[in-house]
Amino acid sequence: MRLVDRSLPFAVAVVAIAAGYALSIGLDGYFVYLGMSAIVAGISLLGLGVVTGSAGMISLCQLTFGAVGAWVVSALNAAEAPGGFLVWLLLGGIAAGLVGVLVGLPALRLRGINLAVVTLGLAAAADLTLVQLQFPGVADGLSVERPDAFTDDRSYFLLAVVVLVLCCLAVHYLRRGRWGSGWQAVAFSERGTAAAGASVRTSKLTAFAVSATLGGISGGLLTGQVGLAFPASFTAIQSLALYVLAIMSGAHLIDMAVLGAVLWVGVPELLKRWGVPQDWGFVVFGLLGIQALTSGGNLGTAVRQLWYRRSREPATLALAAGTTSAEPVTPGAPVLVVRGLSVRFGEVVALSSVDIEVPEHGVLGVIGPNGAGKSTLVDAITGFLPNAEGRVELDGRPLTGSPAKRARSGLRRTFQQDRVPPGLTVEAYLRFVARRRVSTAEIAEALDFFGCPAARIPLSQVDVGARRLVEVVGHLLARPRVLLLDEPAAGLPHSEHVAFGERLRQVPARFGVSVLLIEHDLDLVRSVCDTVTVLDFGRVLAAGPQAGVLADPAVLKAYMGETELL
Amino acid sequence: MLQGALAGLAAGGLYAVLAVCLTLMSRLVRVVNFAQSATGMFGCYVAVFLSVQFGLPTWLATVAGILLGGSLSALLGWIVSTWLAEADTGTRSAVTVAVLLLLISLSFILFGNKPQPFHPILDGPAFTAGGVVISQVTVVTVVLAVLVALASRLVLTRTSAGVELRALSERPTTAELLGIPAKRLSVAVWAVTGVISTLVISIVAPSQSNDATSLAMLVVPAAAAALLGGFRRLDLAVAGGLVLGLIQGAAAQVDGLSVVRYFLPFGVIVALLLWSQRKEVWDAAR
Numbered sequence: 001m002r003l004v005d006r007s008l009p010f011a012v013a014v015v016a017i018a019a020g021y022a023l024s025i026g027l028d029g030y031f032v033y034l035g036m037s038a039i040v041a042g043i044s045l046l047g048l049g050v051v052t053g054s055a056g057m058i059s060l061c062q063l064t065f066g067a068v069g070a071w072v073v074s075a076l077n078a079a080e081a082p083g084g085f086l087v088w089l090l091l092g093g094i095a096a097g098l099v100g101v102l103v104g105l106p107a108l109r110l111r112g113i114n115l116a117v118v119t120l121g122l123a124a125a126a127d128l129t130l131v132q133l134q135f136p137g138v139a140d141g142l143s144v145e146r147p148d149a150f151t152d153d154r155s156y157f158l159l160a161v162v163v164l165v166l167c168c169l170a171v172h173y174l175r176r177g178r179w180g181s182g183w184q185a186v187a188f189s190e191r192g193t194a195a196a197g198a199s200v201r202t203s204k205l206t207a208f209a210v211s212a213t214l215g216g217i218s219g220g221l222l223t224g225q226v227g228l229a230f231p232a233s234f235t236a237i238q239s240l241a242l243y244v245l246a247i248m249s250g251a252h253l254i255d256m257a258v259l260g261a262v263l264w265v266g267v268p269e270l271l272k273r274w275g276v277p278q279d280w281g282f283v284v285f286g287l288l289g290i291q292a293l294t295s296g297g298n299l300g301t302a303v304r305q306l307w308y309r310r311s312r313e314p315a316t317l318a319l320a321a322g323t324t325s326a327e328p329v330t331p332g333a334p335v336l337v338v339r340g341l342s343v344r345f346g347e348v349v350a351l352s353s354v355d356i357e358v359p360e361h362g363v364l365g366v367i368g369p370n371g372a373g374k375s376t377l378v379d380a381i382t383g384f385l386p387n388a389e390g391r392v393e394l395d396g397r398p399l400t401g402s403p404a405k406r407a408r409s410g411l412r413r414t415f416q417q418d419r420v421p422p423g424l425t426v427e428a429y430l431r432f433v434a435r436r437r438v439s440t441a442e443i444a445e446a447l448d449f450f451g452c453p454a455a456r457i458p459l460s461q462v463d464v465g466a467r468r469l470v471e472v473v474g475h476l477l478a479r480p481r482v483l484l485l486d487e488p489a490a491g492l493p494h495s496e497h498v499a500f501g502e503r504l505r506q507v508p509a510r511f512g513v514s515v516l517l518i519e520h521d522l523d524l525v526r527s528v529c530d531t532v533t534v535l536d537f538g539r540v541l542a543a544g545p546q547a548g549v550l551a552d553p554a555v556l557k558a559y560m561g562e563t564e565l566l
Numbered sequence: 567m568l569q570g571a572l573a574g575l576a577a578g579g580l581y582a583v584l585a586v587c588l589t590l591m592s593r594l595v596r597v598v599n600f601a602q603s604a605t606g607m608f609g610c611y612v613a614v615f616l617s618v619q620f621g622l623p624t625w626l627a628t629v630a631g632i633l634l635g636g637s638l639s640a641l642l643g644w645i646v647s648t649w650l651a652e653a654d655t656g657t658r659s660a661v662t663v664a665v666l667l668l669l670i671s672l673s674f675i676l677f678g679n680k681p682q683p684f685h686p687i688l689d690g691p692a693f694t695a696g697g698v699v700i701s702q703v704t705v706v707t708v709v710l711a712v713l714v715a716l717a718s719r720l721v722l723t724r725t726s727a728g729v730e731l732r733a734l735s736e737r738p739t740t741a742e743l744l745g746i747p748a749k750r751l752s753v754a755v756w757a758v759t760g761v762i763s764t765l766v767i768s769i770v771a772p773s774q775s776n777d778a779t780s781l782a783m784l785v786v787p788a789a790a791a792a793l794l795g796g797f798r799r800l801d802l803a804v805a806g807g808l809v810l811g812l813i814q815g816a817a818a819q820v821d822g823l824s825v826v827r828y829f830l831p832f833g834v835i836v837a838l839l840l841w842s843q844r845k846e847v848w849d850a851a852r
Contacts, residue, residue, distance in 0.1 A: 280671070
């Protein structure tokens with residue numbers, strides 16, 4: 001199974017190159033030229049699939065990156081730089097990648113539609129500039145020289161196929177690796193990404209860089225195809241069309257990027273043969289794009305559903321009470337110490353001078369009515385509220401800095417909201433959150449322990465309650481010093497709370513992790529926690545061993561109101 | 567420089583009107599309408615077509631074009647509010663990207679890709695100030711920008727329809743449960759902005775580069791202006807549009823800035839935006 005998994009992409013690549021060779025000798029000359037155009041568009045779409053499909057950022061300037069690649073290739077050709085076309089092509093890709101990082105920088109603060117406007121503005125400005133400047137060497141009619149072995153159209157087509165296949169392989173492995181998981185994670189939730197110890201900045205910038213590099217390579221390849229680069233190939237309108245095509249075809253899937261490219265070239269060509277003006281091509285794309293957006297699907301997902309005929313039943317938990325229990329460990333010295341933590345939102349004091357200690361191998365429960373400041377406490381400890389006052393110490397060392405940095409130092413958290421990216425499989429997500437090498441056996445064992453769905457299942461098919469336990473499992477696999485759980489059982493049916501509690505009880509012994517548990521279900525707190533801290537209106541109402549705290553009249557009053565005591 | 571800047575003010579007024587439309591759309595119907603100026607362009611082209619082919623008087627053709635622009639926009643609004651009622655702003659706006667593409671291609675098919683023989687509705691200078699000539703078009707667009715912004719503000723704060731619209735934009739589901747006719751109001755907003763953008767493009771198109779692509783891409787500087795107000799504030803959108811026009815006009819006079827001038831306004835807006843959004847570290851509030 002693993003061997004098949006590992007060698008399959010290469011087998012597909014070899015078949016693709018063989019097919020490319022067959023096409024390059026078998027096709028009519030005119031179609032070979034069209035094929036080149038399709039490949040150029042395919043590489044561009046592949047890049048767009050990374051930034052828009054995987055990382056979820058609207059980028060409307062894909063062809064601007066293409067223009068950068070074309071510019072570099074033309075300039076190097078005009079300057080008769082050493083290295084030849086292939087080196088220039090690579091340099092063009094790298095240059096475009098650098099520009100992509102620059103364009104990606106605003107994306108760290110601008111999101112959604114603001115970013116779309118900025119990228120469209122860049123595309124329009126670049127468009128006007130190119131018309132004014134023209135590409136280097138064009139005025140003198142200096143045609144770009146193809147590499148010696150690939151001078152005629154047929155062999156150049158084969159070269160283009162090889163470049164496309166290499167790009168597809170690169171994207172395939174990047175998407176399966178840490179970067180790819182980071183893209184999916186950042187598309188779904190930036191806070192969730194940071195909580196997993198991954199840098200939001202890196203994820204966004206790598207997505208833009210990879211996307212732009214592919215764009216640049218595509219532009220360079222086009223220059224080699226046509227010989228001279230013209231601004232008309234890189235207009236803002238075509239960038240828009242490419243974006244619509246990417247949305248419509250689902251270009252984050254490699255096969256769909258290639259199919260989209262075939263449509264890109266094929267639709268106008270068919271129209272031409274039927275004697276219809278080629279402008280209808282964009283009308284068709286526009287209508288299909290609107291259709292895809294309003295129905296919320298795309299070609300890729302539609303085709304895959306037909307292919308797999310997957311059951312639409314969401315995967316659920318299989319938690320049963322009574323598991324093999326590990327030897328409990330007695331709690332030791334405090335590992336997480338919080339002193340004088342205060343948080344203000346304007347005039348509202350959300351937390352006021354809170355002290356908390358999580359003992360080594362212990363489970364501390366934090367309870368309190370709604371609005372007591374429990375989630376704010378977790379946010380402040382994990383660095384999501386930089387304006388919080390007070391000291392946080394982990395293992396006796398002060399803990400400061402960004403949430404990602406704290407997560408890497410061994411302080412992890414889960415969220416009350418669903419922050420698990422649906423675009424990944426369970427396994428890919430766990431590996432991403434764990435941030436260390438974990439064996440398949442270890443993953444299977446941990447999932448099994450919490451009754452979670454199998455590792456190969458896509459998270460989009462896992463129900464919300466189970467998804468939040470998968471999040472817990474991922475952070476446990478990271479082996480942090482302390483894990484803060486924000487109402488982990490909220491999505492579970494009440495019958496499974498007991499079984500979940502049994503497992504939580506064993507976490508310190510099994511995973512060597514100390515836990516801070518926020519929970520409303522007092523039965524769960526009773527069965528799991530050694531010590532309890534009660535918050536009310538942002539202050540510590542009571543703290544200490546569980547039995548004493550839960551019997552404290554002040555605590556009962558905060559929870560039940562006065563009348564319950566009569 | 568001054569002459570150039572004031573020459574750019576006509577374009578500035580146009581940007582400002584479109585920016586106000588974009589801001590209204592963003593605030594009231596949760597969409598950044600990339601097809602805002604494309605709808606206007608299409609309406610104008612139909613008007614020119616009617617007057618050239620059927621010999622309609624210019625004013626009548628223009629009115630017909632404006633009505634068509636409004637109906638096109640309303641149709642688009644109907645599509646978006648029917649199928650994407652619950653979708654996020656990004657998806658709703660992506661639809662308008664597809665529509666922008668569609669309208670440009672349609673205008674190429676129907677009217678060719680050459681600039682159109684527009685009959686100017688307004689022509690000639692309005693007055694001369696300090697040796698600089700101010701054209702009628704400039705005066706009208708700037709006044710229109712301010713008027714539209716003020717009128718929108720009045721409608722939103724002083725009328726019951728305005729209150730309903732604000733409720734609808736902030737809590738669509740709650741508003742619907744209160745019995746506010748969500749779809750009808752949304753489509754009305756689309757229609758009104760369609761009418762306004764067609765009107766202003768009809769006024770300015772004869773004196774601008776008026777091929778389909780240029781007119782449709784007016785949405786870029788307009789969006790840049792609207793960004794200044796973060797797609798929320800009408801006054802900043804107007805100011806942004808006017809300043810953008812002034813800067814572009816002034817930069818056009820300086821040879822050294824010839825290429826930079828395309829990027830200049832945008833760079834400024836991005837910088838301002840990054841400054842205003844500098845605290846937006848996370849994508850979600852919690």
